[in-house]
Amino acid sequence: MKTMSEQGVKLGWGFLTAEIEEDALLLDCRGEEAFAVSTIRGAYSAASIRKAHGSGPNSMLKLSGFVKSIQKLAEDKKSVLIFDEGMGMFAGKMAWVLKSAGMKNVMILGRRFSDLDSSDLGPGKEVLLEQELKSPINFRGIVPISHVQTNLTRVQLVDVRSPEEYEGTLPRLVTPEPGSRCGRIPGSVNYDWRLIYDEAGNIRSRVEVGRELRAAGLIPERPTILYDFNGARASMMAFLFQECNYRHVEVFLGSWMEWRKTRLPAQNARIWNP
Template identity: 25%
Template sequence: MTSRNIVSSEWLEAHLDAPDVVVLDASLYLPTDPRDPVAEYREAHIPGALFFDIDEVADTESDLPHMLPGPVEFSSMVRKMGIGDGQTIVIYDGAGLYSAARAWWMFKTMGAEHVHVLDGGLPKWKAENRPLESGVETRPERHFTARFNNDGVRSLDDVRSAIEEGHQIADARSLARFNAEAPEPRPGVRGGHMPGAVSVHYCSLLNDGLSYKPNAEIEAIFRDAGIDPDKPIITTCGTGVTAAILALALDEIGARHVAVYDGSWTEWGGRTDTPVVS
């Protein structure tokens, strides 16, 4: 392993047959991206990997995209997939380091202890000519006990209060979207940002979109943006996906009071009663 949250491709290949290791392909793409993550998984995935559908393991009663389900629902969904207590969960995606961080955050918020993201994701794995399989993988049902961490997630009302109290908010969207200079990818969502939020584009933390930069550089990026890792932080983005990239990076550098605003800008910018700065 390379860190508390990241595993190398060398480590994973050496542990593919370990009975306590479960690998998840958590690929997800923007609605404007024509890639089909399920089709790509069926065509080629890391041996033994299950497909973890972030759009399916979600709150089905919400009209917002892939909102975190409740702990009972989450337990039921992942139990049926064959993910259980005590397992080491390794997550990757087809972009490199994108939606895997969201799945990591979901499992951590549900109390899973041994959750990791594959360094470089599937692109790095393929570039190293490591083994791939096609088709669909299945595993026997396992018991999963969710221990929901309320401190890891924030709601709309939580963010309203945080803004009034001057808490730190880091926005993972591009600076152009943050400043309403580029359109939002989802219709009916205003441009701009929350009062007091600062821009920390998730791409600034990555090398070629595949791996995190060194911890010292990551900490410098946050501090230069005005974020103190030693104080509570809320991360946000478009739909709570790249906000998790910030949350994972902050965990890597030792920040321990980090929460993701699950509804993120799709919820905030999609309403008419929320303050917006552009």
């Protein structure tokens, strides 16, 4: 496989790269159907990261088993390169999970899949499966619902969903289900994750994003917990917060999907019926 050049892609973020190293472990976070049709040669399907993961023991064991499979494959690799349709939320979730598990040299491909050279692509073959574990991995950078509950007044809680989700008019932005509970975690501040992208779908500069985060009243010195509907958008945002010098950044992976199923307090709570 040849190394791909930037071809005009402006990166500016330490977690993004336009190059594909020969000895990198490649993880495709698109759906399994898209992977089967075409992927970067040598890539594994990491489509399991698209599943929702809560704070419960079964969910964390499944996530830990998935990560263990990746850790084993990465033992003889120089780096891990993750991609989806293009610098999106599932690549971000996979990267944040691996980083939280202590893995090093984890990068996200800073290019859209549709822009890749066809000579570097081929049908996907190998799908990553979960290992069975007796105890979960200690994910540093991911917090359970109990931590959020007990620290609501001590942290900067940021909801990175759309304004419609934050205000409780939609339960989720994509494929909302009738009868779903809308709302937000009390005390959270909204910053729409879509603001980080320009019209071409590239992540904007660190200077621009950092300026907007501060303009939104988000304080770099305060401990910050990010959430959305299922933790994917929040995971991508966590990288940006860190590189904009926010000092203590964590993700509530269960997010609103998990919170809404409890009796914990919620703001703008209602049942959505179109």
